[in-house]
Every structure is written in structure tokens, then in C-alpha cells.
Amino acid sequence: MKDFAASEDPAVQAQLDRLAALTLPQGRLGLDVIRDLLARVGNPQLHLPPVFHVAGTNGKGSTCAYLRAMLEAQGLTVHTATKPHLVRYNERIRVAGQLISDSMLADLLREVLDIGEDMGPSFFEVTTVATLLAFARVPADACVIEVGLGGRFDATNVMDRPAACGIATLGIDHEAFLLVPEEGVPTEPIVRIAFEKAGIARAGSPLVTQNYASHVEAEIARIAALAGAPLQMRGQAWHADVSDSGIAYRDHQGELALPLPALPGRHQGDNAALAVAMLRHQDSVTVSPEAMAEGIRAARWPARMQLLADGPLTAHAPGRDVWLDGGHNADAGLALGRHFANVDKVHVIIGMLANRYPDAILAPLQDKTASVTAVPIDGSDSHGADAYAGRAQWAPDVASALRALPDDGAPVLIAGSLYLAGKVLAANNEVPD
Incomplete structure (x- = not known):
């Protein structure tokens, strides 16, 4: 799978053309290539500010938007990596709050493509390494990183201990990639999806999730336990009631009365609540309830209603x-x-x-x-x-x-x-x- 892009900047387009020529070798799964490529450029994933890593079928992009808005409302500087872009590739990468410049994007892509030329990396491996290099080289207070596809083998799944990992809503999607038969994995489609998404779990990092059907929750709990990730599931560790008047949120720290998002749709209240839960179940950065409320109102996410x-x-x-x-x-x-x-x-x-x-x-x-x-x-x-x-x-x-x-x-x-x-x-x- 390749995600083609175009740019009006000739230097960026030259590197995007090189990316478009890359292929993913059939049958190659795993993170070995991207880890080797990261090692060649100095392992930038080890030098990031606190990372919030978000997976899910629907809602993960919106959850990332709320996280960014809440962190920025607290006065923090935030790197963000989201997918896909809508018009310009630069939309995928915000460096310290600003869309990556054409010159920085071209230079980073060229650097990674040149260094990894003999490795046969994929589009997503190259672009993820370039993104992490940008985030490691420019100071910021936090990173918000959206999973691209699945979780277990997604190119972003290379952080050792994120501040928090989150899983938004789950559904059947990208079947050709996420439901490929494999020995030793769940066979029921929605449980397999949960297995793949929960693959972002890391030892010591809270895994914060929505609530799901009982057999799906059981699979996520199993993977979290194997990874040593404290599981913070909606309906158990935290609760949120979304109504026409706002979001009534509660957890071990107490209760919050939060506003509804400006983004339309009840599901956006659920996504905002997940972002709140991720912030309240980690201790790497501090975000006040006031900043959470301001972020919920301020968040924007293009092309979602x-x-x-x-x-x-x-x-x-x-x-x-x-x-x-x-x-x-x-x-x-x-x-x-x-x-x-x-x-x-x-x-x-x-x-x-x-x-x-x-x-x-x-x-x-x-x-x-x-x-x-x-x-x-x-x-x-x-x-x-x-x-x-x-x-x-x-x-x-x-x-x-x-x-x-x-x-x-x-x-x-x-x-x-x-x-x-x-x-x-x-x-x-x-x-x-």
C-alpha cells in the first residue's frame, strides 16, 4: 500500500517521487527494517519528548486533535504526526505546533532515503523515520503520534515507553492487511482487529481505551497484561457520559464537567473523553481541567463532519x-x-x-x-x-x-x-x- 502525494515545491516533489517508487516486499511483516533504519540515523525515537500514541479504527485522528489542543491550551509546545494528509503532505507533520516547512521536509526525506537506499524500506518506514528525526531535533514539550494502520506492525510502533497509549473505537477496516491469516492470532475478525491495535501496548505505559464488547475487551486486557501495560478502560478505570449539555467525566481523581466539542457528532464527545482519560492517566506532563475544557472547544479536525x-x-x-x-x-x-x-x-x-x-x-x-x-x-x-x-x-x-x-x-x-x-x-x- 502506497500513499502518493504531490507538492508545489520542486525539492519536496523530488523526494515524494522517490517515495512513490518504493514498494513493500510481499510477505514482509515486522519492525526490523524500521528499527535498523532508525539506528542508522541515531535512534531519534529515544530522544523524544513525552509521546501520546493513538490507535483505533475511527476516532484516532480526532483524539489526536483533542490531545494537541489540550496540551497547547496548557501552554505546551507540541509535535504532532497524523495521517493521511488532505491536500499537502506537510499536513502530516507539525513541528512545535507548525506545519513542517517545505525545506525541512525535503531535507529530511532526502537524508532518510539516501541513508536507507540499500535497505528497501517502505514509504511508511521512510516517512516515519523522517518525522521522528524532526521531532528529536526540534525542542517541544510533548508528541502526539497517530498510528497509521493497525498497531502491532505499524511503522510508528517503535517507542519504548510512551507517556500514554490510547485505542479509540474499533471496527472492521483494512481487511486485506489486518485480517491476513497468521498462526497463533485470533481468528474472529473484530477480535483480530483488537489484537492488532493493542499491539501498541508497552511495559509501564498506561493503555487507555474506550469500552467494547466483552470478548473484545478480554483480548485487549490479555495483550495489555502480556506487555505489562496498566490497562485503563472506559467503564472500569474511567467513565464519561456524553449528553446534549456536555461531558460528565469521572475517574480515580474525581469528576469533571466538560463542554461538548465544537466538532459535530456525539462520537466527538467520546473521542474528547478518551483524550482527557489519556492525559489523566499519565504523569509525564500536567494539563489542568481548565486547559482540557479549552482544548475540547478549540479542537478542529478537517473533513470530519x-x-x-x-x-x-x-x-x-x-x-x-x-x-x-x-x-x-x-x-x-x-x-x-x-x-x-x-x-x-x-x-x-x-x-x-x-x-x-x-x-x-x-x-x-x-x-x-x-x-x-x-x-x-x-x-x-x-x-x-x-x-x-x-x-x-x-x-x-x-x-x-x-x-x-x-x-x-x-x-x-x-x-x-x-x-x-x-x-x-x-x-x-x-x-x-
Whole structure:
């Protein structure tokens, strides 16, 4: 799996082109290559400020956004590594609170690619090493690092003792990678997913999680015990009730009355609560309840139920709300269904990669859809009109789909892929910064 990127900076693009040429040797699993590559550049993972490491199927990116916002509200300087980017590769790496500069990004990628040229590293191994080098070389008070895929064999899983590890919601996703048959691992799909995500557990580092079905919780508890990681699970070590009035949080330290996030959706209250629990179950940095509340209100996470501003793209659908969400799996579809539960009708514009399932998004919205328009995702292997079996009309692009909507004032949801979301943000002049 490769995640291609483009840059307007020639020096960055030269290194991205080198990255695009890398392949992951078939059948190679494990962290040996990235550990060897890290050793060649001085083991930067050993020289980081306190790390907050977050895995999960859905919600891990939002949890990282809350962690960053809370830490910054405390006045701390924060490095962050998140995936994927929406418009520019630089979005993946914030160095001391700022998007990495083109010059620093180009230099780091060149350095790692040159040093590891004979090792056959993957895209993700090279970019993770470059990110950790940046974080080790620039002073900061904390690091927030999002797992890319799974956990056990993810390239970020190289820290010896993070300040805290977290697991957000779990669901079936990336089956081709995370459910590959392997001897000695769980065979039930959702338990296997839990096994993979819990692979980030480390001795002495609290593993802070949401609550799950009992057999899933049992697997996470098993892995945490094997790793020697103190398990702090929702419903046991901490509790959070999310209502229309706020988040009622409690744990061994006491109770907190926290605000609802500005990010829409009940699930965002759950993600914010996980970030709070991660901060309250570690002792590497101190964050006050006031800073937690400020961070919850301040956090932003582009393309996750984002209401688009007036811009060149939304001008094609004047007088109506246009929402954008990059979710692409069943859990994301359920969240969309909850978000639009109280509207009469919504027009859906959907574009999905060819390895995704349109019903994951469309089924939870079927009673609310005023229309469905399918679009391609330029530059990606995406579903054509035939994948929608007559349930959707076809448009060549999002702008055309918006222009074709009836003049009924109903809101619009553009959904199905983060790749599509990135193109929408660029077209509407809302490039993340």
C-alpha cells in the first residue's frame, strides 16, 4: 500500500517521487527494517519528548486533535504526526505546533532515503523515520503520534515507553492487511482487529481505551497484561457520559464537567473523553481541567463532519449547508446517520475508492436521502457508476453534482473518501493549515 502525494515545491516533489517508487516486499511483516533504519540515523525515537500514541479504527485522528489542543491550551509546545494528509503532505507533520516547512521536509526525506537506499524500506518506514528525526531535533514539550494502520506492525510502533497509549473505537477496516491469516492470532475478525491495535501496548505505559464488547475487551486486557501495560478502560478505570449539555467525566481523581466539542457528532464527545482519560492517566506532563475544557472547544479536525465555508465550490450550491466527511467504513456511516437523524432530507454526493463499499455510507442514510450522486476521485482507483447499481445518478465531478441539485434548500453531504475530501477542500480554498 502506497500513499502518493504531490507538492508545489520542486525539492519536496523530488523526494515524494522517490517515495512513490518504493514498494513493500510481499510477505514482509515486522519492525526490523524500521528499527535498523532508525539506528542508522541515531535512534531519534529515544530522544523524544513525552509521546501520546493513538490507535483505533475511527476516532484516532480526532483524539489526536483533542490531545494537541489540550496540551497547547496548557501552554505546551507540541509535535504532532497524523495521517493521511488532505491536500499537502506537510499536513502530516507539525513541528512545535507548525506545519513542517517545505525545506525541512525535503531535507529530511532526502537524508532518510539516501541513508536507507540499500535497505528497501517502505514509504511508511521512510516517512516515519523522517518525522521522528524532526521531532528529536526540534525542542517541544510533548508528541502526539497517530498510528497509521493497525498497531502491532505499524511503522510508528517503535517507542519504548510512551507517556500514554490510547485505542479509540474499533471496527472492521483494512481487511486485506489486518485480517491476513497468521498462526497463533485470533481468528474472529473484530477480535483480530483488537489484537492488532493493542499491539501498541508497552511495559509501564498506561493503555487507555474506550469500552467494547466483552470478548473484545478480554483480548485487549490479555495483550495489555502480556506487555505489562496498566490497562485503563472506559467503564472500569474511567467513565464519561456524553449528553446534549456536555461531558460528565469521572475517574480515580474525581469528576469533571466538560463542554461538548465544537466538532459535530456525539462520537466527538467520546473521542474528547478518551483524550482527557489519556492525559489523566499519565504523569509525564500536567494539563489542568481548565486547559482540557479549552482544548475540547478549540479542537478542529478537517473533513470530519466539516461544514464548508462560502467558497468557489460551495458557490455552485448557494443557500444551503454543504457538509464534508472523509469517513469510508461502516462505523463512519453510522456516525453520519446519527448526524443527519434530525433533518428531513439530505442530498448525498459520494465518491469511494474501488476497495470500499458504498453501502457502508449509503445504508445508514437511506431514509434521509433526497438524492444520491456518485462522482469519481481523480487520480485514484475509485468506483464507477456501475458500482451503485442504479441507486445513484452520475456526475463527472463535485461541482457538476452541486450545480445539478434541485432548488429545494436541503443540505448536502459530500462523503466516501478522504482522498475526495482533500480535493473538495482544495477546490473550495480551505487548505488545512
